[in-house]
Amino acid sequence: MKSNEKLLLENKAWAAEQVAEDPNYFKRLADLQTPEFLWIGCSDSRVPANEITGTQPGEIFVHRNIANMVVHTDLNLLSVLEYAVVHLKVKHIIVCGHYGCGGVKAAMTKHNFGIINKWLRNIKDVYRFHREEIESISDNELRTDRLVELNVQEQVINLAKTSIIQKAWRHEQRPDLHGWVYGLKDGLIKPVLEMPANTHIDELYEYDDI
Numbered sequence: 001m002k003s004n005e006k007l008l009l010e011n012k013a014w015a016a017e018q019v020a021e022d023p024n025y026f027k028r029l030a031d032l033q034t035p036e037f038l039w040i041g042c043s044d045s046r047v048p049a050n051e052i053t054g055t056q057p058g059e060i061f062v063h064r065n066i067a068n069m070v071v072h073t074d075l076n077l078l079s080v081l082e083y084a085v086v087h088l089k090v091k092h093i094i095v096c097g098h099y100g101c102g103g104v105k106a107a108m109t110k111h112n113f114g115i116i117n118k119w120l121r122n123i124k125d126v127y128r129f130h131r132e133e134i135e136s137i138s139d140n141e142l143r144t145d146r147l148v149e150l151n152v153q154e155q156v157i158n159l160a161k162t163s164i165i166q167k168a169w170r171h172e173q174r175p176d177l178h179g180w181v182y183g184l185k186d187g188l189i190k191p192v193l194e195m196p197a198n199t200h201i202d203e204l205y206e207y208d209d210i
Contacts, residue, residue, distance in 0.1 A: 028058075029057055029058050032058075033058055033061075033088065034058070034088070035058060035059055035060055035061045035084075035088060035090060036059070036090060036091045036092060037055075037059065037060045037061065037090060037091070037092045037093070037094060038060075038061045038062075038063070038080070038081070038084040038085075038088075038090045038092070038093045038094070038175070039060045039061065039062045039063070039094050039096060040063050040064075040065075040068055040070065040077070040093065040094065040095045040096070040155070040159075041062065041063075041064045041068050041094075041095075041096045041097075042064060042065070042066065042067055042068045042096070042097060042098055042101060042103070043064045043065055043066055044098060044101065044102070046098070046184055047096070047098045047182055047184075049062050049064075049096070052182060052187065052189065053189075061080075061083075061084050061088055061090060063076075063077060063080040063081075065077065065119075066103040066116075066119055066120075067097065067101055067103030067104055067107070067119075067120075067123055067151065068095055068096060068097045068151075068152065068155060069119070069122055069123070069151075069155055070095065070155040070156075070158040070159050070162075071119075071122055071158075072158065072161070072162070078162070078164070081093075081159070081162065081164050081165075082164050085164050085165065085168050085175065086164070086168075089172075089174075090174075090175050091174050091175050091176065092175050092176050092177075092178060093159060093165075093175050093176075093177050093178065094178045094179075094180055095152050095155045095156050095159065095177075095178070095179050095180070096152070096179075096180040096181070096182055096189070097148050097149070097151060097152040097155075097179075097180070097181050097182070098148070098181060098182040098183070098184055099144075099145050099148055099181060099182070099183050099184055099185070100144070100145075100148075100184050101144075101148050101151075103119075103120065103123060104123055104144060104147050104148050104151060105144055106120055107120040107121075107123035107124050107127065107147075108127065108143075108144065108147065123147075123151055126147065126150055126151045126154045127147060129150075129154070130147070130150045133146070133150075134146060134147055134150070148181055149181055149190075149192045152179040152180065152181055152192055152193065153179050153192055153193045155179070156177050156178070156179040156193050156195055157195075157201065159177055160177060160195055160199065160201050160205075161201065161205040163207055163210055165177070166206065166207050166210055167207075167210040168197075169197045169198045169199075170198075170210060173197045173198060174197050175197060176194070176195065176196050176197055177193075177194070177195040177196075177199075178191065178193070178194055178195075179191070179192045179193035179194070179195075180192065
């Protein structure tokens with residue numbers, strides 16, 4: 001049996017199990033989507049949002065990319081963000097990175113990764129902003145872990161810089177922003193930054209006409 005065929009069999013077994021436990025399970029999901037959370041996570045296959053938070057389908061709206069980035073020219077991310085904030089009315093947005101992130105590790109090298117360089121440059125900028133702190137750490141793994149944390153913090157701040165978030169903060173006092181880091185070695189999530197709605201950021205980034 002091919003590996004993709006095995007996935008289809010597993011899907012059938014999973015769907016049957018859900019219906020056996022709750023005959024209306026899929027009907028409810030099909031009729032309504034009202035998640036409280038938007039999850040911006042890494043594409044890494046070891047960090048599935050639902051499983052590590054113990055949530056069910058329909059509870060978290062998910063966007064994933066390499067190294068959980070919030071890039072202001074990324075129309076995919078911005079479209080997801082606007083839909084989640086304006087239409088789904090999410091109350092919380094979580095940026096979740098993870099220790100041992102391959103994207104962060106790659107950004108710390110001088111290796112040429114081709115087109116991926118354009119994406120990794122955003123992480124290199126985070127390194128540059130915090131170069132003194134990062135390079136003061138002698139252990140390579142700890143240095144990478146710290147950049148993972150700092151990268152999450154910067155992406156949360158990038159969220160706060162968007163007019164989408166600022167408009168929702170001003171008119172609806174939501175959503176709260178959260179920066180988390182997941183540990184591959186222990187399965188635990190570490191909060192590294194909290195930004196409640198209406199947190200003030202550098203006034204250079206605050207809009208006065210939204």
